[in-house]
Amino acid sequence: MTELGKHNVSDDLGESIYANRKVFGILTELNRTNRSAASVMLTLMARMGADSKVQITQAAVAELCNCTLQQVEKAIDDLAEGNWILSVDASSDSGGPLTCIVNSNLARSEKPYDMM
Numbered sequence: 445m446t447e448l449g450k451h452n453v454s455d456d457l458g459e460s461i462y463a464n465r466k467v468f469g470i471l472t473e474l475n476r477t478n479r480s481a482a483s484v485m486l487t488l489m490a491r492m493g494a495d496s497k498v499q500i501t502q503a504a505v506a507e508l509c510n511c512t513l514q515q516v517e518k519a520i521d522d523l524a525e526g527n528w529i530l531s532v533d534a535s536s537d538s539g540g541p542l543t544c545i546v547n548s549n550l551a552r553s554e555k556p557y558d559m560m
Contacts, residue, residue, distance in 0.1 A: 461489055463551040483509040484519040485528055488546055492553045496546040498529075503539030513539055520544075 475482035487508050488498045506516045520542065523529045529544040546552070 459553075461492060461551050461553055462555055463489070464549065467550045478519070478522060480509065480511050480515040481519040481522045481528075483511065484516060485523055488523075488529065488544065489551050492546050492551065494553060496548050496552050497543070498546060499541070499543050501539060502534065502542050505542065506539070 471482055471485065474485065484505055487505055488500075491498050491500055493499070502513055502516050502520075506513050509516065509519075511519075517534070520529070520532060520534055524532045524544075527547055528550060530547055531543075531545045533541075533543045535541045
């Protein structure tokens with residue numbers, strides 16, 4: 445059996461995201477065609493706050509995804525172009541702040557029925 449990682453899954457059960465089922469199929473395809481974008485998207489989804497907003501540094505994303513800052517910048521561009529993320533505000537400073545909104549049609553931090 446392979447080791448899943450350093451984190452105990454039960455440690456984070458209090459925080460949830462809600463995703464459209466189709467997202468997982470699309471993420472699988474994205475992982476096959478653009479691994480950096482898939483990794484960045486999963487990282488952003490894991491750090492979503494209220495209203496699907498994400499605030500993180502590009503350097504932190506690069507570290508978490510084990511990729512270069514250039515790969516993160518390209519992935520952010522690709523994700524914005526594909527409407528995976530919206531309202532992107534990325535610092536022009538290498539590794540600087542990144543604020544974006546994950547498309548709520550794909551994933552959100554609130555239960556869908558709570559949003560009505």
